[in-house]
Amino acid sequence: MDENTKTETMDDFKDELEASFRTIHEGDILTGTVISVSEEEATLDLKYYAPGIIKVSEFSNDPDFSILENIHVGDSLEATVISRDDGEGNIQLSMREANDMLAWDKFKEYLDNETTLQVKVKESVPSGVVAYLDGIRAFIPASQLSLNYVEDTAPYIGKELDVRVITADPSKEKLVLSAKVVAKEKEIEERNHRISMIVPGSIMEGTVETLMPYGAFVNLGDGLSGLVHVSQICERRIGKPSEVLKEGQKVKVKVLNTDNSKISLSMRALEEEMVDTSAEEAESISDYTSNEAASTSLGDLLKNFKLN
Template sequence: MEDYAKELEASFRSIKEGDIITGTVIAVNEEGAILDLQYYAQGVIKAEDMSSDPNFNILEDVKTGDTIEATVVKTDDGEGNILLSKKEAVQVLAWDILKGYMDEKKSIQVKISEIVKAGAVAFVEGIRGFIPASQLSLTYVEDLEPWLGKQLEVRVITVDQEKNKLVLSAKAIEKEKAEAEINHKISMLAPGTILEGTVESLMPYGAFISLPEGLSGLVHISQISQRRIKKPSEVLNTGDKVKVKVLNTNDGKISLSMKAVEENTEADEMEAHQAEEYSSKEEATTSLGDLFKKLKL
């Protein structure tokens, strides 16, 4: 009954040149692939009509059971089969898919197939994509040759079908990962923590301090010194080693205070001094008491 239903359905189908149809791969060889189209005739895609990617290998990249969308080139190839082209279908369908990738900010794996002036080339959904050298990594890339054949996680950042322009970026993903790591480290900082850092830059409103774990925080000018200053350079120089106290970590930013460290130090010194005085008085009192105990009246 199932076979009869399929035949009945096929009898009502009409396939014409230019249609994009879907089929299941039932055989693959070096020359091409044969597809079951749920139709009276089978579909045939020649190897050269599969992909524009120079790294494409039909025996490795196409498997029995794969579902493929392809454009009808001829309804009869001379042997009763329907001649198809996946490359043509890609040109129609891929741009919408790529636009979706860009809108979703989807991360995709690609392999760099070519090094060109100012960047690299990788294919996505059968479309040639360009990765500018500035978008290969967070760090500056001077020599592009070692990147040939490298697998990269990228994001689609430009899709322009009219200009046949597809631009990819690995840097965008690396930047997000780095920001997430920094935000995690910041979230682990408890207010009140005392850290040692280095003055990395001075601004009219305060000083930026380089901290351990690749973090950076700001000491507002009002938190630099206990005495009133007009500008940070009155008491600080770039490269100075300083101790700072974490005030808060709101909105992924670290607010620091040098003044609070000074206040803590003074309070600790005063407490230690008072404890020492108390200890000395107690010792003196005890010694005097001992003397009276030894007196015989």
């Protein structure tokens, strides 16, 4: 083996050698790789002369946590040193304590970035439910479970929900989540898609649901409503929609546009089209009658004419 090979070999072990001689203190947060897992504990390679041990009770606050299901050989974990010697020469670690310290920084990022996360509801409590996010107990108020009012939260136990962090206060250990925020965004996205499928110029039927001084809102079904501006209600000038419309009235409307995910409607346009159609029909009938009269008149003249 030449000198260069010996140098490269020593360099390869340089970091490991330095790490093995570093000083570890209680309270330090270390990163290690899982090298074995049992029902009672996981063993970590810390790149140190002694391995790290995490007892199953030191993994998570989540009552449904399973060490055999959630921890695997090769996983990289962060854990807090709770003892430099567990009596058997191992460094005793707590992933739960490290998570309690580090998780709040992640929660703040989730809050700032409006990150959508998935949690499983564990229990029903007064005025809401409890779930666990990254091993930390979180509260979801009943008012934040759904778009609709939720009186009985028990049926939510065991359900998986898409949520957002809406409060993350480490000083009070207060973590609050909302499924309603995510559901509202999905509803708006689906509504906008349905609106995009409506073709301007289409004729639709709907029900007047609200009368305002500036116009009438018409329920078109499928969760969609459109506005008939007061100037688009009829040809004649009116002061307010209630002069010619009433709530609950069935109407036909023409779609003017769907700009900015809003549906603009017109009843006046249909009136104008009916007038134009009537005028065209009248003109057509007039032409037909005129020709008919000329033809009949000529027939009458020749009907009794005889040639010898």
